[in-house]
Amino acid sequence: MDISQYLIAEHRECDVIFARAEKAAAEGDFTTTKDEFLKFADETLHHFKKEEEEFFPAFEAATGSAEGPTRVMKYEHEQVRGLLGKMAQAIESEDKDAYLSLAESLMILLQQHNMKEEQMLYAMADRLFPPNAKEELIEKMKKVAP
Amino acid sequence: MFQNSGLSLEQAPPIVVVLRFFITGSIFGVIASIMLFFIGADIANFSLPQTIALTHLFTLGVMGSFMFGALYQMLPVLCGVHIKGADLLALRVNYIFIFGITALVAAFFTNAIVLYIVATLFLAYAIFFTAFAMLGQLRKIQHNNSSRGMMLSLTALIVVAVLGITLLAIRGGLAIDIDYLWLKEMHYSFGLFGWVSLLIISVSFQVIEMFYVTPSFPKGYAKNLPIAIIALLFIDLFFSSLNPQIRSILQLLVVLLIAFHAGFILLRLKQKKRPVIDATILFWILGEGAFIAFAVALIATFYVTLPPLLLVVLFSFFPLSVIFAMSYKIVPFLVWFHLNAQGYFNAPMMHEVTPPSYAKRNFYIFLGAFVTAIIAVFLPVVWYLSALLLMIAFFMLFLNNYRAWHKYQEVLESGEKFSFT
Numbered sequence A: 001m002d003i004s005q006y007l008i009a010e011h012r013e014c015d016v017i018f019a020r021a022e023k024a025a026a027e028g029d030f031t032t033t034k035d036e037f038l039k040f041a042d043e044t045l046h047h048f049k050k051e052e053e054e055f056f057p058a059f060e061a062a063t064g065s066a067e068g069p070t071r072v073m074k075y076e077h078e079q080v081r082g083l084l085g086k087m088a089q090a091i092e093s094e095d096k097d098a099y100l101s102l103a104e105s106l107m108i109l110l111q112q113h114n115m116k117e118e119q120m121l122y123a124m125a126d127r128l129f130p131p132n133a134k135e136e137l138i139e140k141m142k143k144v145a146p
Numbered sequence B: 001m002f003q004n005s006g007l008s009l010e011q012a013p014p015i016v017v018v019l020r021f022f023i024t025g026s027i028f029g030v031i032a033s034i035m036l037f038f039i040g041a042d043i044a045n046f047s048l049p050q051t052i053a054l055t056h057l058f059t060l061g062v063m064g065s066f067m068f069g070a071l072y073q074m075l076p077v078l079c080g081v082h083i084k085g086a087d088l089l090a091l092r093v094n095y096i097f098i099f100g101i102t103a104l105v106a107a108f109f110t111n112a113i114v115l116y117i118v119a120t121l122f123l124a125y126a127i128f129f130t131a132f133a134m135l136g137q138l139r140k141i142q143h144n145n146s147s148r149g150m151m152l153s154l155t156a157l158i159v160v161a162v163l164g165i166t167l168l169a170i171r172g173g174l175a176i177d178i179d180y181l182w183l184k185e186m187h188y189s190f191g192l193f194g195w196v197s198l199l200i201i202s203v204s205f206q207v208i209e210m211f212y213v214t215p216s217f218p219k220g221y222a223k224n225l226p227i228a229i230i231a232l233l234f235i236d237l238f239f240s241s242l243n244p245q246i247r248s249i250l251q252l253l254v255v256l257l258i259a260f261h262a263g264f265i266l267l268r269l270k271q272k273k274r275p276v277i278d279a280t281i282l283f284w285i286l287g288e289g290a291f292i293a294f295a296v297a298l299i300a301t302f303y304v305t306l307p308p309l310l311l312v313v314l315f316s317f318f319p320l321s322v323i324f325a326m327s328y329k330i331v332p333f334l335v336w337f338h339l340n341a342q343g344y345f346n347a348p349m350m351h352e353v354t355p356p357s358y359a360k361r362n363f364y365i366f367l368g369a370f371v372t373a374i375i376a377v378f379l380p381v382v383w384y385l386s387a388l389l390l391m392i393a394f395f396m397l398f399l400n401n402y403r404a405w406h407k408y409q410e411v412l413e414s415g416e417k418f419s420f421t
């Protein structure tokens, strides 16, 4: 399996859960919003952890650069983490407008982040890593605790 | 720092660059609408100087300004293109561009040779300088779905400018042995189907997926569609003078390709995972729908006679609508994004910059301008109403961009900043 295949599937999965939370929020159903949002946050943070603990170090080793792309990706993860916190607050106070507005910012931020990963980092990893290293890395990512 | 990675946040240009061009573009929209109000029914006469001036206010003034703003923003962030000294360059280009357009419009009205020369110099500088600077950088990167189409769109813009300058020279009295009408048709064809349409197509490859969370466009399709369109346009440019029959066939093919993509965008929007329908989606639907209607009307002209003005109206609302769609998404996002990234606690949320209801109201007024413009084709007195609605629509867009800029400055001056030390 290619690295991109594995990680892109996770991006898409998060998108679906996010959309369910947003739909519930738009309908004013905060119980469902909360459930789906928590699932979304867990999945997203788990995915970030896989990237930060396994994928980025492997990528840095292969490309020989510790700053550059991966540094920006980590910085964007931080921004997403900050937004997730604010969205949780909006759910607590059942503030629909705030939730939808934050959700909008989060989605744009996350989508452009994912797009850069998919088109550049993952694509590069697919080309650079030898097949057995790919399998190994995916196995390692699967073992990362949530 | 790492110019080749293409992923640096430091490469995101200051927000004022984008807002400056967007504000300029929306003011040109207001001015163009006012001019439309005074032209009224005369708009059906395409060779009048005021109609030509109006066309250029919409294309260069509105489209051009929004294109520069969007490209300065998107090239670094989405395509990893680093434009050296982008903010200063953009500032200079902005002023020169405004001056050039003003001179051009004045030239059409007065036919004064000196104005033709001034307009040529200023516009040539702004367009060639920016286009070549961006193309030079775009050549070096690894292409994604959007960047190749943007290159081709900029290439088409250069062709448009060269043809336009030649036209100006002929108007200015220079004896050049080229068929003026043919040249003019090529100028329009490259402008509308090359530059404008290709730009929208290539932008759509990224933003539809990104903003609305839709399935992405197939890679091979995204790569080859812009190439096919530009290839057809060049074949047209080089061979149509040999056989005029080829003209209409080539042009129809180009229009069909663009219409196919318009349909594809509508399909993607239907497949979007996010349930919320905001004003920007409505603007996309209206714009792409207008192009499909344009294509249908064009095919219909093979069988029935339709007023050419109807085709012009249908086509015009395609890029104009997309401009609104892009602005209402990008502007509030950038204000929040830039302030948040700088660590301001009180960075305004997107809906605090632009309330969704405001954008929706703007859409319905714009829709009103579209519907009345179509009625006006058959009932010219309605042009006054249509122009008025269009003016209000652009003024609302201007107000939103201006207030966004104002809010940004306000937080910069008074905001509480998170300290990293």
Ligand SMILES: [Fe+2]
Pocket: A048, A051, A073, A077, A113, A117
């Ligand atoms: Fe990531």
Ligand SMILES: [Fe+2]
Pocket: A007, A011, A047, A051, A114, A117
């Ligand atoms: Fe990721």
